[in-house]
Amino acid sequence: xxxxxxxxxxxxxxxxxxxxxxxxxxxxxxxxxxxxxxxxxxxxxxxxxxxxxxxxxxxxxxxxxxxxxxxxxxxxxxxxxxxxxxxxxxxxxxxxxxxxxxxxxxxxxxxxxxxxxxxxxxxxxxxxxxxxxxxxxxxxxxxxxxxxxxxxxxxxxxxxxxxxxxxxxxxxxxxxxxxxxxxxxxxxxxxxxxxxxxxxxxxxxxxxxxxxxxxxxxxxxxxxxxxxxxxxxxxxxxxxxxxxxxxxxxxxxxxxxxxxxxxxxxxxxxxxxxxxxxxxxxxxxxxxxxxxxxxxxxxxxxxxxxxxxxxxxxxxxxxxxxxxxxxxxxxxxxxxxxxxxxxxxxxxxxxxxxxxxxxxxxxxxxxxxxxxxxxxxxxxxxxxxxxxxxxxxxxxxxxxxxxxxxxxxxxxxxxxxxxxxxxxxxxxxxxxxxxxxxxxxxxxxxxxxxxxxxxxxxxxxxxxxxxxxxxxxxxxxxxxxxxxxxxxxxxxxxxxxxxx
Amino acid sequence: xxxxxxxxxxxxxxxxxxxxxxxxxxxxxxxxxxxxxxxxxxxxxxxxxxxxxxxxxxxxxxxxxxxxxxxxxxxxxxxxxxxxxxxxxxxxxxxxxxxxxxxxxxxxxxxxxxxxxxxxxxxxxxxxxxxxxxxxxxxxxxxxxxxxxxxxxxxxxxxxxxxxxxxxxxxxxxxxxxxxxxxxxxxxxxxxxxxxxxxxxxxxxxxxxxxxxxxxxxxxxxxxxxxxxxxxxxxxxxxxxxxxxxxxxxxxxxxxxxxxxxxxxxxxxxxxxxxxxxxxxxxxxxxxxxxxxxxxxxxxxxxxxxxxxx
Ligand SMILES: Nc1ncnc2c1ncn2[C@@H]1O[C@H](COP(=O)(O)OP(=O)(O)O)[C@@H](O)[C@H]1O
Ligand SMILES: [Mg+2]
Numbered sequence: 001x002x003x004x005x006x007x008x009x010x011x012x013x014x015x016x017x018x019x020x021x022x023x024x025x026x027x028x029x030x031x032x033x034x035x036x037x038x039x040x041x042x043x044x045x046x047x048x049x050x051x052x053x054x055x056x057x058x059x060x061x062x063x064x065x066x067x068x069x070x071x072x073x074x075x076x077x078x079x080x081x082x083x084x085x086x087x088x089x090x091x092x093x094x095x096x097x098x099x100x101x102x103x104x105x106x107x108x109x110x111x112x113x114x115x116x117x118x119x120x121x122x123x124x125x126x127x128x129x130x131x132x133x134x135x136x137x138x139x140x141x142x143x144x145x146x147x148x149x150x151x152x153x154x155x156x157x158x159x160x161x162x163x164x165x166x167x168x169x170x171x172x173x174x175x176x177x178x179x180x181x182x183x184x185x186x187x188x189x190x191x192x193x194x195x196x197x198x199x200x201x202x203x204x205x206x207x208x209x210x211x212x213x214x215x216x217x218x219x220x221x222x223x224x225x226x227x228x229x230x231x232x233x234x235x236x237x238x239x240x241x242x243x244x245x246x247x248x249x250x251x252x253x254x255x256x257x258x259x260x261x262x263x264x265x266x267x268x269x270x271x272x273x274x275x276x277x278x279x280x281x282x283x284x285x286x287x288x289x290x291x292x293x294x295x296x297x298x299x300x301x302x303x304x305x306x307x308x309x310x311x312x313x314x315x316x317x318x319x320x321x322x323x324x325x326x327x328x329x330x331x332x333x334x335x336x337x338x339x340x341x342x343x344x345x346x347x348x349x350x351x352x353x354x355x356x357x358x359x360x361x362x363x364x365x366x367x368x369x370x371x372x373x374x375x376x377x378x379x380x381x382x383x384x385x386x387x388x389x390x391x392x393x394x395x396x397x398x399x400x401x402x403x404x405x406x407x408x409x410x411x412x413x414x415x416x417x418x419x420x421x422x423x424x425x426x427x428x429x430x431x432x433x434x435x436x437x438x439x440x441x442x443x444x445x446x447x448x449x450x451x452x453x454x455x456x457x458x459x460x461x462x463x464x465x466x467x468x469x470x471x472x473x474x475x476x477x478x479x480x481x482x483x484x485x486x487x488x489x490x491x492x493x494x495x496x497x498x499x500x
Numbered sequence: 501x502x503x504x505x506x507x508x509x510x511x512x513x514x515x516x517x518x519x520x521x522x523x524x525x526x527x528x529x530x531x532x533x534x535x536x537x538x539x540x541x542x543x544x545x546x547x548x549x550x551x552x553x554x555x556x557x558x559x560x561x562x563x564x565x566x567x568x569x570x571x572x573x574x575x576x577x578x579x580x581x582x583x584x585x586x587x588x589x590x591x592x593x594x595x596x597x598x599x600x601x602x603x604x605x606x607x608x609x610x611x612x613x614x615x616x617x618x619x620x621x622x623x624x625x626x627x628x629x630x631x632x633x634x635x636x637x638x639x640x641x642x643x644x645x646x647x648x649x650x651x652x653x654x655x656x657x658x659x660x661x662x663x664x665x666x667x668x669x670x671x672x673x674x675x676x677x678x679x680x681x682x683x684x685x686x687x688x689x690x691x692x693x694x695x696x697x698x699x700x701x702x703x704x705x706x707x708x709x710x711x712x713x714x715x716x717x718x719x720x721x722x723x724x725x726x727x728x729x730x731x732x733x734x735x736x737x738x739x740x741x742x743x744x745x746x747x748x749x750x751x752x753x754x755x756x757x758x759x760x761x762x763x764x765x766x767x768x769x770x771x772x773x774x775x776x777x778x779x780x781x782x783x784x785x786x787x788x789x790x791x792x793x794x795x796x797x798x799x800x801x802x803x804x805x806x807x808x809x810x
């Protein structure tokens with residue numbers, strides 16, 4: 001049998017980046033084929049070429065043994081190729097039904113036949129068990145639902161080869177489980193699926209074979225059941241990776257951060273932090289585990305001075321910082337790696353130099369009289385880029401052009417070099433690939449070794465368990481559990497996180 | 501002598517229809533263009549060029565309808581320039597629009613001198629005769645208001661439901677709006693983003709040209725320098741007030757048209773208000789309604805952003 005897809009020697013050059021460097025990929029009919037690689041490896045680019053969204057510089061594509069010419073999506077759709085993009089391709093102000101039929105609209109005479117569209121959506125929706133409401137407007141529905149719309153859009157065009165670009169990144173754990181069921185059902189129905197991810201356990205869970213990409217090249221294709229996580233990680237990163245950081249025993253010192261009876265409200269004015277008290281000692285990592293939206297954001301914002309507290313006290317060492325501005329708290333020794341790096345962490349349209357300068361811009365050696373000393377700022381940026389291995393074409397590009405992982409490395413570089421006594425790290429590895437995650441974890445452990453106090457907030461239980469010395473569990477704005485890390489298990493924590 | 505009672509009459513409402521026509525065209529024109537993601541602040545210039553072309557067409561043929569065709573051709577040509585610069589060359593759309601506006605001042609003035617040897621006004625030409633709509637014209641109240649107008653005024657009014665239908669009820673309209681709201685999404689399902697935007701800008705050019713033709717060979721029967729007097733911009737304000745919806749734009753145009761008709765009637769009736777203030781009234785009203793609309797207006801997400809295929 002001829003393979004469903006054969007891509008041969010695909011080359012795609014972007015300004016300054018060879019995104020696909022002679023990539024060849026064979027996908028058999030009826031399999032779930034994993035495409036694994038770190039951020040920036042070239043996965044999306046390769047699949048955009050297959051789906052006609054972008055045009056390769058070199059190479060050929062064969063479908064069922066027949067060479068085809070692409071470069072426009074209409075042709076690809078006609079050939080039965082459908083792609084669910086990493087960044088959804090939906091019109092936010094259109095309804096679900098309108099989005100699904102766009103480009104392929106049923107009509108009565110001149111008029112769009114919205115009833116027929118609705119019927120078609122409902123039929124597909126119940127056939128594949130993908131629940132959507134045809135009349136909801138896209139911007140009002142959850143990302144999980146939006147993703148179902150994307151899949152239905154592909155199915156409505158009779159796609160036989162379905163490309164899914166990091167579909168699980170936006171889903172909750174339960175939604176991921178449901179998603180696996182859908183993928184298996186699609187395979188049973190005879191479809192071929194290409195599944196892009198950078199998460200090893202997803203590859204293990206669902207794929208038949210896996211092709212690993214690194215730096216725009218194919219590292220190899222393996223039968224998934226013959227490959228363990230360590231091997232896949234090595235192929236992906238190009239060296240041995242520490243999937244779980246090891247930390248040395250370390251004696252905790254004096255209390256550096258103390259929070260007493262803290263209360264705060266959320267943006268809607270409802271109580272979000274309710275009577276929270278805890279302390280973090282020098283040389284200690286305290287992890288706060290919890291399901292998203294249980295007051296973690298508000299807690300971090302109050303401690304860093306970005307949100308007003310209703311009552312309670314915050315001490316840095318013996319100094320009461322609860323009345324201080326954010327700037328004063330930074331000077332007092334507090335550093336913050338914010339959860340939303342694009343909103344709070346960086347100014348996306350500033351250059352790296354300007355971003356590195358943030359929070360340092362009024363202290364020597366970065367000022368000279370009334371002026372910023374840009375030579376010094378550049379030196380600092382270049383040193384940070386080097387020390388923290390930020391992958392960038394230079395210090396003068398805007399932060400927006402960097403990948404998420406490299407943006408995060410920038411923030412970590414800037415905040416760690418403040419030489420703080422207390423670091424607050426909110427979801428420091430969200431959306432990062434394995435190598436970047438490993439890096440951030442090692443840096444956090446390094447801070448601990450230097451006797452800094454670290455408060456880690458994370459939704460990832462493995463991260464909390466790997467890094468923390470002590471673990472607190474937050475639920476509906478209250479600390480409902482506290483234990484030493486070596487006494488904690490995922491089951492115990494999971495139960496507390498659910499309010500049990 | 502001031503005569504206040506003369507102000508409010510059926511004739512005032514009839515004049516409202518006449519006044520709103522040259523604003524409604526650019527409003528609809530703006531809606532088509534911006535719904536597809538192309539900013540079109542060059543409507544004023546497109547109207548001027550078309551108004552002039554209409555006069556030229558009518559002058560040489562002696563037939564005002566030929567003048568309308570000339571106007572449409574001029575509108576198409578100007579909008580093609582706009583489309584080529586904005587869509588193909590991906591130039592800054594506000595700057596291209598401004599360029600078209602400057603062209604709209606300069607080109608007719610130059611040609612006026614060349615063709616007619618005149619600095620500011622063209623010769624009088626044949627204009628479109630009004631249509632009397634049978635039956636309607638004899639109705640009480642409605643008759644005097646709607647019964648007898650320029651064909652271009654009727655076409656403008658009919659274009660409101662037509663535009664609404666095209667934009668919101670047809671596959672074509674869905675595609676046109678999709679390239680203004682998320683061009684990558686449209687592209688990914690095989691909609692030709694560039695083609696849709698060209699078509700939208702050209703529809704915009706045709707509508708603007710009818711507004712220009714209305715001024716020069718229907719309302720008047722000659723071209724006068726800068727005769728649009730900002731109506732292209734007022735049309736854009738009406739588009740924003742109407743949230744890029746033809747019906748909403750019509751409401752805004754009714755407000756403007758009424759104010760414009762009122763000031764003209766008031767001047768004729770010698771009311772004791774300075775004429776400068778009366779003349780400014782419709783514009784002041786536009787600013788006020790625009791300020792009121794600002795907060796809730798949300799333009800198409802990709803307006804003024806050129807589409808770049810990866
Ligand atoms: N449109 C583009 N313009 C310039 N560079 C791009 C573009 N798209 C992707 N790249 C670059 O190509 C490389 C591969 O990107 P991508 O295919 O998105 O990787 P992945 O999906 O594996 O994370 C990256 O270095 C990225 O910055
Ligand atoms: Mg990608």
